[in-house]
Amino acid sequence: MGKKREVDDRFKKFGTVSFTATTKVNDFVSQLEDGKVMGTKCKECDAVYFPPRSDCAKCLSSHMEWFEVAGKGKLVTYSKLEYAPIGFGDDLPYAIALLDYGDYKVFGRIADEIPEEEIQVGMEMTTRANTLSNGQLNFVFQKA
Amino acid sequence: MGKVGIIGVGQSAFVRGYPGSIRELAFEGFKDAMQDAQIVNKDIDASIICSAPEYDKQRSPAGVFAEYLGLTPQPTCYLESLCSSSSMGLRFAYSLVKSGLHDVVAVVGFQKMSEISSAESQERMGRGADIQWESTFGTMMPAYYAMYAKRHMAEYGTTPEDLALIRVKAATYGQLNEKAVYRKPVTFEMFSDPNSPMSNPVASPLRVGDCCANADGSSCIIVASEERAKALSKKPVWILGLGSASNAVNLAGRDEFSGLTVARQSAEQAYKMAGITAKDVDVAEVHDCFTIAEMMAYENLGFAKPGEGKELIKGKETYKEGSIPVNVDGGLLSKGHPIGATGGSQIRTIVLQLRGEAGDIQVKDPEIGLVHNIGGVGLYGNVSIFGR
Numbered sequence: 315m316g317k318k319r320e321v322d323d324r325f326k327k328f329g330t331v332s333f334t335a336t337t338k339v340n341d342f343v344s345q346l347e348d349g350k351v352m353g354t355k356c357k358e359c360d361a362v363y364f365p366p367r368s369d370c371a372k373c374l375s376s377h378m379e380w381f382e383v384a385g386k387g388k389l390v391t392y393s394k395l396e397y398a399p400i401g402f403g404d405d406l407p408y409a410i411a412l413l414d415y416g417d418y419k420v421f422g423r424i425a426d427e428i429p430e431e432e433i434q435v436g437m438e439m440t441t442r443a444n445t446l447s448n449g450q451l452n453f454v455f456q457k458a
Numbered sequence: 459m460g461k462v463g464i465i466g467v468g469q470s471a472f473v474r475g476y477p478g479s480i481r482e483l484a485f486e487g488f489k490d491a492m493q494d495a496q497i498v499n500k501d502i503d504a505s506i507i508c509s510a511p512e513y514d515k516q517r518s519p520a521g522v523f524a525e526y527l528g529l530t531p532q533p534t535c536y537l538e539s540l541c542s543s544s545s546m547g548l549r550f551a552y553s554l555v556k557s558g559l560h561d562v563v564a565v566v567g568f569q570k571m572s573e574i575s576s577a578e579s580q581e582r583m584g585r586g587a588d589i590q591w592e593s594t595f596g597t598m599m600p601a602y603y604a605m606y607a608k609r610h611m612a613e614y615g616t617t618p619e620d621l622a623l624i625r626v627k628a629a630t631y632g633q634l635n636e637k638a639v640y641r642k643p644v645t646f647e648m649f650s651d652p653n654s655p656m657s658n659p660v661a662s663p664l665r666v667g668d669c670c671a672n673a674d675g676s677s678c679i680i681v682a683s684e685e686r687a688k689a690l691s692k693k694p695v696w697i698l699g700l701g702s703a704s705n706a707v708n709l710a711g712r713d714e715f716s717g718l719t720v721a722r723q724s725a726e727q728a729y730k731m732a733g734i735t736a737k738d739v740d741v742a743e744v745h746d747c748f749t750i751a752e753m754m755a756y757e758n759l760g761f762a763k764p765g766e767g768k769e770l771i772k773g774k775e776t777y778k779e780g781s782i783p784v785n786v787d788g789g790l791l792s793k794g795h796p797i798g799a800t801g802g803s804q805i806r807t808i809v810l811q812l813r814g815e816a817g818d819i820q821v822k823d824p825e826i827g828l829v830h831n832i833g834g835v836g837l838y839g840n841v842s843i844f845g846r
Contacts, residue, residue: 329594330595333589334589337590365590365591390609391609393664395596395660396662397660398598399577400581412715418710419711420710421592422595
């Protein structure tokens, strides 16, 4: 009898429904638990990535370091959903959106408490870690 | 190397709940194209089978289809690029023929979407996006296109009413297409009538009326070398230009949100290869999975300047009698969108138009036709140009 192999499947906690269990950027989830939304930066060529990557597409290096998504981004666009794919119905209605931080962009959800009439393309928002009602983790955008 | 032509086009009716198996569905489009080409199975040197994966229990459908269509022992393979699978099939068929490896290649597209529920289908399609970083938020195709619509509206002042006009046009022609899944009229008023399902919100600003219908269907395009095309066909239609591009799957990796970069890049390549400009196009089929997708196509293909697509539809310039007729077969919005079959169906419409055999929807004497077929939300783009 061999030892049971330990699997680092932290990523299955990310999102209302996660479709990925193992990834080399699993630390992202632990950082999210600590209230931080983190991207990665290539130590060789300084390329900045969000969502985080373990490998650099520009110079093919795998030496990456973490940085925190901080400050304000501009709302590029969004949509409020009245219909959801299987597994997401309990979250309805919710809005998905894209924030532009200049060096990188972040795709996520707008915080539930913001009414749609207060959402404007171009407005400044910040990103924060969030715990969903089913105990899963994600991140949301709130007014800056 | 000579030209590459199309000698046969066919499609099944696009329907809800096809009462047969996928090989039987594929047979319908294939038989239609074979009868059109008036050739026999042994004239075909290879086949490419195209669909979006994960709708069927059958793994590796190419071998199963090759047997059922009578195309063994010729080589076959499966190829996918989501909703643009069969246009990508055309691109690979072109290269097989142009290289001299084969003389006649059949591109068979199919999709039986009714195997699964609409919500399951949205989940599958959502997973055509970035499953690690986006699908986790509850994404789906209408919501992604809605994000492009929202940005287009913010940048250019496009309105939901402008988009509704595109659906009204699609339904005008869908009624004339006996192979369309949705053959009822759609009026502009339905979009503001709370009692009409067309007005129901799906993902702001898109409503039910802005979205195409899932359908089951198949299509087939038969591609041949110049020599074989001239020998086998009285009216071959020539492939003049092909363009194709890919983009970041995650919207965070993109730079453009009021148009599809892949469409613009594919169009530039195709126009260059064909030695033409947008002004030379006489009739077009564009990937109107959502009304906003057709609006962006007008601009990405150069039929209108960025932000001015709405003027084309307001002025009815994209109707059959207009300066640049678009989707006069009902488009995906009314014809239906059986993912892997869609590109082949678009190509079929353009080939029939160029031959002057399009019946009720025939545009006056077109010489150049264009097909714009997109996979995912601007993840894959294919633009193909055809001439007589």
